[in-house]
Amino acid sequence: MMRKPDAANGSLLARDRDWHPKARTPAYKTSRLRSPSAAPLQFPTTLSEETGPVFGHDILGPLDHDLIRNFSTTGDTAIGPRMRVHGKLLDENGRGISGALIEVWQANAGGRYRHKNEGYLAPLDPNFGGCGRTISGPDGSYSFLTVKPAPYPWPNGPNSWRPAHIHFSVFGPSFAQRLITQMYFEGDPLIALCPIVGSIDNPDAIDALISDLDMDQSVPMDMLAYRFDIVLRGRNQTQFENRMEGL
Amino acid sequence: MEPPKLKESPSQTAGPYVHIGCTPSFTGITDVYPSDLGASLKTGPVEGTEIVLSGVIFDGNGDPVLDAMIEIWQPDAAGLFNAPSENRGDADPHFTGWGRCASDPETGEFRFDTVKPGQVPFGRDQMQAPHVCLWIVARGINIGLQTRAYFEDESAANATDPILCTIATPSSVDTLIAKVDGPNRYRFDIHLQGPRETVFFDM
Ligand SMILES: [Fe+2]
Numbered sequence: 226m227m228r229k230p231d232a233a234n235g236s237l238l239a240r241d242r243d244w245h246p247k248a249r250t251p252a253y254k255t256s257r258l259r260s261p262s263a264a265p266l267q268f269p270t271t272l273s274e275e276t277g278p279v280f281g282h283d284i285l286g287p288l289d290h291d292l293i294r295n296f297s298t299t300g301d302t303a304i305g306p307r308m309r310v311h312g313k314l315l316d317e318n319g320r321g322i323s324g325a326l327i328e329v330w331q332a333n334a335g336g337r338y339r340h341k342n343e344g345y346l347a348p349l350d351p352n353f354g355g356c357g358r359t360i361s362g363p364d365g366s367y368s369f370l371t372v373k374p375a376p377y378p379w380p381n382g383p384n385s386w387r388p389a390h391i392h393f394s395v396f397g398p399s400f401a402q403r404l405i406t407q408m409y410f411e412g413d414p415l416i417a418l419c420p421i422v423g424s425i426d427n428p429d430a431i432d433a434l435i436s437d438l439d440m441d442q443s444v445p446m447d448m449l450a451y452r453f454d455i456v457l458r459g460r461n462q463t464q465f466e467n468r469m470e471g472l
Numbered sequence: 473m474e475p476p477k478l479k480e481s482p483s484q485t486a487g488p489y490v491h492i493g494c495t496p497s498f499t500g501i502t503d504v505y506p507s508d509l510g511a512s513l514k515t516g517p518v519e520g521t522e523i524v525l526s527g528v529i530f531d532g533n534g535d536p537v538l539d540a541m542i543e544i545w546q547p548d549a550a551g552l553f554n555a556p557s558e559n560r561g562d563a564d565p566h567f568t569g570w571g572r573c574a575s576d577p578e579t580g581e582f583r584f585d586t587v588k589p590g591q592v593p594f595g596r597d598q599m600q601a602p603h604v605c606l607w608i609v610a611r612g613i614n615i616g617l618q619t620r621a622y623f624e625d626e627s628a629a630n631a632t633d634p635i636l637c638t639i640a641t642p643s644s645v646d647t648l649i650a651k652v653d654g655p656n657r658y659r660f661d662i663h664l665q666g667p668r669e670t671v672f673f674d675m
Contacts, residue, residue, distance in 0.1 A: 238476055240674060245483050246614035253485075255612030258532035259664050265618065265674035268635060272592045273605050273620075274675050276555035277545060278570035286505065295504050317476035326509075330493025338489045340499055342539070354504050356496045392486065392493055398557065400545040401675055403607050403616060407484040421485060424614045430482040456478045 235460040237270045237401045238317055246424035253420040254381050274401035280326040282360055289358050292331070292371035296354030303353035305334025305372030307448035310391065310408070310436065314365040317459030321365025327455075328358040328394040329369060336377030345377055370448070376415050388415035388422065397457040408453045409435045483616065486609035490541050495574045510543065510572025513586045518567045520549020520590070523656045525604060525621060526583040529575065531612075532665035536580025540610035544571045544584055546603070551590030575610075588623070588656075594634045601629035601636065604650075608662065618673045621650040621660045644671050 248260035288295040293303045310329075314322045332338050332355065335347030339355050353372065361367045376386050390407045397403075409416050416422050416435065425431050433456070442450035491499040495508045525544070529537040547553045552563035554570075563569070564587075573582045584604075591599045601622050608617040622630055630636055630649070639645050647670045650658035662670045 240480065242674065244479055248614055250614060253612070253614070256485075256614055257612075259537065259610065259612035260614070261617065261669055261672050262665055263669060263672075265672040266639070267674045268638075270675050271594055271600065271635075272553070273545070273547075273600070273603065274618075276553040276557055278554070278568060279556050280509070284509070289505065296501070298503065315478060317478045317480055319477040328493045330489060338492060339501060340489045340492055342488055354492075354496070354501045356493050356501060356504055358493075358505070392484075392490070394486075394490075394494055398555075400605055400607070401618075403543070404481060404483060405486045405490070405609050405616060406481050407487075421487075424484070425482050427482075430479070433479065433481055434484065456481045458480050459476050459478075462476075 235275065237275065237399055237458045237460055239267065240458065244427055244430050250420070250424040253424055256424070270399070270401050275399050277396065277398050277400040277402070279324065279398070280360060280396070285358070285360060290369050292353065292355065292357045292369065295357060297352040301352045303333065303372045304350050307370070308373050309368060309370055309442060309448055309450040310453060311366070311368035311442060311450060312453040312455060314361045314367060314395065314455050314457065316397065316457050318462060322397055322457060323361055323363045323365060325361045326358065326396045327361060327367050328356070329391050330356045331371065331391045332374040332377055334372045334375055336375035347375070347377070381420060385420070386415055386418070388413045388419050393455065395455055395457060402457040404457060407434060410451065411435055411437050483614060485611060485614050486541060488539055488611040490609060491574055494541055494572065498574045508572070510570055513568050513571045513584065514566055515568065516566035518587050519564045521588040521656060522585070523588050523658060524583060524585055525650060525658050525660060526581055527660040527662060528580045529608065529662040530664065534666065537610055537664070538575055538577050538580050540575040540582070540608055542573050542575070542582045543607045544586070545569060545605045546586065546589040547592055549587050549590050551592050591629065598634050601633035602626055618675060619662065619670055620648055620673065621658070622648050623658060624649050624651050639671065647671050
């Protein structure tokens, strides 16, 4: 297997647990019974966490990143506001992360998921599956084509609605970088009302999950664009540089 | 040391529909990708002892979690990772080391058909006991849970494992030990809360 110098081992920077959501956030009811009561035990990463799986471009089909078209068997396209979601995958040191698998899933333009546990009365779209994936480019950039998902109600409080969002699952080169998060849309008034968003205490951290309308990347008479940069844990810089010198 | 330039993107729960994105075939979306990633850790005949690692995740009421997604990452039987940064040798080319499994929607059971991992170093001059790293996400879990499965029949290695040795309470260590459950079968139940709450890591 090809060895990449930027995949050199080195300990990862500790997670800032105050920046992330706490495990138990009672306003999000399901967290009450699914949150460990003890704080996780902190250790520096070992080789087991510093390594990780790698995914080749050969796993990707030509439409994997295109949720507008990747489910249809007839050539028809999904219903809803067409848009591009794009951005850069970076580490905390500011380096682009190349070759990383990014998987997304979302509700359709009516707020309905294609899932057996989903009961919302909005209809399924016969041309929308709701999943997509891509691998980040040499500078960490990625791009998806999709339709804007609608907000949807969920059984939490008496009248809880999720803001429009896209779920992201991201792999860095290290298993310790594994992250699942959600992307929201600039200007959505439901963001401030959502207990899942509110599981994050720091308003700056919430801001980091809100994508920006990006007119420069929009396509006239075709689609709008939203920009969403994603940051994964970085490496202990001094150790990383020492190792680089030793190569 | 300089502080990092950027902050890590904060985690959000995987929610109830994680399967659509990560195991779409499992949830009936079979035509977008050829198969679910991580469904098999083996791409051909593998070296070492083939094992089954299975278990159930239980919530604070003791009920099985029916909608979780579990990923594992481990070295091959010789202790080598199938990763670009592995520089100690070439890992078994037929063993990926990475698996992904959705909990069974009726029983909550997860299952990985894998190999017994070899030992990997800890720092310069110590070895870790054989273990599998797990990462668990689900509705209600705000940030993915990291834990490790060690093996009941590796008691000598476990006794000197540098991480297990720092955990003072034997009953806590025991939550990290997969139990022998038949020939080459190991059971690793995970308790999110309660008296048998599993030890989770921030590594
Ligand atoms: Fe969602």
